Amino acid sequence: MLDFSIGSAAFGALLLIMPLLMNIKKEWRQYIFVVVNIIVFVLTLKSVYAGILAVLWIVTPYLVAPLLVQESEHSISRFIKPLFYVCMLVGFLYLMHYDWIIIFKKLPYFAALKFLGLSYLLFREVDYTMQYEYLKEMEVRITFVDYLNYVLNFYTIMAGPIMRYEEFVTDFYEEKAPLSGEDVLEQAHRILYGYVKVYVISSFMSWFATYWFGRIDQAGNFLKACIIYLLFAAFNALFIYFNFVGYCDVVAGGAALAGMKLRENFNKPYMARSMSEFWNRHHITLSEWIRDYIYSPVVKQFISGPFKKNLFAGQCAALFVTFLIAGIWHGTNLNYVVYGILEGIGVVIASVRKSKLQKKYGKKGYKEYEKKLPVAIFEHVWTMLYVALSFSFVGYDVIGFLAGKV
Amino acid sequence: MDTKARLNEVFRDVFDDDTIEITDEMTADDIDDWDSLTHVQLVVAVEEAFKCKFSTVEVMKLKNVGEFIKLIDRKTGNA
Numbered sequence: 001m002l003d004f005s006i007g008s009a010a011f012g013a014l015l016l017i018m019p020l021l022m023n024i025k026k027e028w029r030q031y032i033f034v035v036v037n038i039i040v041f042v043l044t045l046k047s048v049y050a051g052i053l054a055v056l057w058i059v060t061p062y063l064v065a066p067l068l069v070q071e072s073e074h075s076i077s078r079f080i081k082p083l084f085y086v087c088m089l090v091g092f093l094y095l096m097h098y099d100w101i102i103i104f105k106k107l108p109y110f111a112a113l114k115f116l117g118l119s120y121l122l123f124r125e126v127d128y129t130m131q132y133e134y135l136k137e138m139e140v141r142i143t144f145v146d147y148l149n150y151v152l153n154f155y156t157i158m159a160g161p162i163m164r165y166e167e168f169v170t171d172f173y174e175e176k177a178p179l180s181g182e183d184v185l186e187q188a189h190r191i192l193y194g195y196v197k198v199y200v201i202s203s204f205m206s207w208f209a210t211y212w213f214g215r216i217d218q219a220g221n222f223l224k225a226c227i228i229y230l231l232f233a234a235f236n237a238l239f240i241y242f243n244f245v246g247y248c249d250v251v252a253g254g255a256a257l258a259g260m261k262l263r264e265n266f267n268k269p270y271m272a273r274s275m276s277e278f279w280n281r282h283h284i285t286l287s288e289w290i291r292d293y294i295y296s297p298v299v300k301q302f303i304s305g306p307f308k309k310n311l312f313a314g315q316c317a318a319l320f321v322t323f324l325i326a327g328i329w330h331g332t333n334l335n336y337v338v339y340g341i342l343e344g345i346g347v348v349i350a351s352v353r354k355s356k357l358q359k360k361y362g363k364k365g366y367k368e369y370e371k372k373l374p375v376a377i378f379e380h381v382w383t384m385l386y387v388a389l390s391f392s393f394v395g396y397d398v399i400g401f402l403a404g405k406v
Numbered sequence: 407m408d409t410k411a412r413l414n415e416v417f418r419d420v421f422d423d424d425t426i427e428i429t430d431e432m433t434a435d436d437i438d439d440w441d442s443l444t445h446v447q448l449v450v451a452v453e454e455a456f457k458c459k460f461s462t463v464e465v466m467k468l469k470n471v472g473e474f475i476k477l478i479d480r481k482t483g484n485a
Binding site for chain 1: 438439443446447449450453454462463464465466467
């Protein structure tokens with residue numbers, strides 16, 4: 001089985017080869033890219049059975065998408081659509097093997113059935129099937145080759161950024177001027193700096209985080225333990241940031257050299273002054289995906305149903321549910337459930353605070369209030385602390401640690 | 407009352423601002439409180455006012471108020 005992390009020889013070789021391969025002949029680009037994507041994907045498969053399952057997982061949405069188009073109220077799609085998404089969700093939960101969902105605990109688990117980029121494939125497939133009707137209407141190019149390139153794009157299959165089908169295809173076929181020497185140097189610099197972020201800076205942060213996590217036990221008293229926990233949480237949050245932003249730099253730089261533009265996924269997240277703003281700056285493509293495909297339908301249901309009398313409560317409830325789901329998607333153990341709950345609480349607090357302050361000062365007064373230096377400092381510090389605290393459940397078994405103390 | 411005038415009333419109601427005058431080119435950047443939260447609230451209010459339903463993707467693809475008006479007209483058969 002091929003190792004395809006960004007530090008692997010295979011990924012490094014493709015970073016160098018792809019810009020050349022993609023420029024052999026313009027008309028062959030999509031075919032060259034699809035062949036490379038399929039080869040990479042097949043070489044990373046753990047077993048033949050995983051291959052069969054992967055083919056089903058990838059091809060089914062392409063075949064089913066036309067059936068999901070809602071042509072009339074009595075259309076069969078009314079039943080197929082919910083059934084299709086429920087099947088996808090159950091399949092995803094089973095393949096990921098969520099260890100806190102009892103029913104999945106009881107079912108046999110075959111690690112060899114997992115395949116590369118399962119989580120991110122789901123996002124792209126949902127986007128493709130949800131947008132299919134619109135794509136047809138707008139006459140966006142849809143072929144099986146383009147679909148495969150979209151879902152299997154080796155630059156983004158591991159951890160995004162989460163492109164949208166229309167965005168990917170439009171960019172892929174867009175006429176672009178050949179890269180100048182300066183452009184190549186700029187992208188090479190981005191790739192190199194990305195590797196430094198992943199393998200130097202984030203490795204240091206990870207070492208410090210692990211070091212402090214192991215020292216919480218030896219703190220002696222509660223206050224010291226809290227300070228050490230905070231140190232661990234801060235280094236872990238920095239590790240997550242540098243690791244992910246570095247990965248995005250590498251894949252975005254590599255894709256740019258091959259003539260593809262990826263979406264930017266970060267916009268100085270630690271400049272955020274609230275958890276809501278943080279999620280508009282951190283992992284932006286995921287935030288937008290969950291806004292469009294989870295938050296919007298959920299809040300719509302809530303404020304036109306159970307929360308009709310209290311729209312704000314409906315929005316808060318939908319925010320909480322959305323971030324809880326996003327948290328659960330991040331990982332399969334209970335730590336990620338807590339992470340989702342904390343993220344949900346964080347964004348709800350931000351919304352309630354903003355609403356209360358706007359009521360107290362009025363809209364203009366609130367803007368003036370936000371300009372005050374002490375307010376800005378308080379909001380920055382609070383947001384950073386809250387991010388660090390909630391992110392401390394990502395990658396470390398904090399629940400297991402706390403359970404051992406009780 | 408035409409679609410634009412009726413939609414203007416809905417905007418004023420949702421954003422609690424009687425000075426709003428919508429234009430075809432208007433986007434979320436032109437109204438301070440128009441964020442992802444109020445956007446959905448606006449869509450639900452429009453659905454109620456015009457007695458029609460929008461899909462997630464239809465709403466997602468709207469680029470400005472002009473497109474919103476066209477979508478409403480298409481849904482209500484005024485196009």
